[in-house]
Amino acid sequence: MRELDEEIKKALSDQDRELMAHFEEQGLLGQLGGLFKGKLAWLSFLTIIIGTILTIIAVYAAWKFIISDDVPSMLRWGGLAWIAGTSQMMIKIWSWMRMETNRTLRAVKRLELQIIRMNGA
Numbered sequence: 001m002r003e004l005d006e007e008i009k010k011a012l013s014d015q016d017r018e019l020m021a022h023f024e025e026q027g028l029l030g031q032l033g034g035l036f037k038g039k040l041a042w043l044s045f046l047t048i049i050i051g052t053i054l055t056i057i058a059v060y061a062a063w064k065f066i067i068s069d070d071v072p073s074m075l076r077w078g079g080l081a082w083i084a085g086t087s088q089m090m091i092k093i094w095s096w097m098r099m100e101t102n103r104t105l106r107a108v109k110r111l112e113l114q115i116i117r118m119n120g121a
Helices: 002-011 014-022 028-034 041-067 071-120
Strands: none
Touching: 028 071, 041 071
């Protein structure tokens, strides 16, 4: 697959190479930064804030669970820790799904560009 990519790059003009470089695959940090661009950037900021709050709540509730003396109190704190931790994980999964969607969209745009260049040439 890598060899095919190299052959395609060799066949492109300088202008096409610059344009294709814009749609190259990103690393993990580049994909994470991509969450904060576009129409849903506000939602990513909001989920980061909510996820941070939920993490703090989960850690605090877990600590209270550990130091509790009676069973009903342990159940309440343990339940809160579980709910907050699970909710925080769901937010992370949603973020990873958005990153994968953005990655797929980049690949589709790259293919569209190649088709346009092929038809235009």
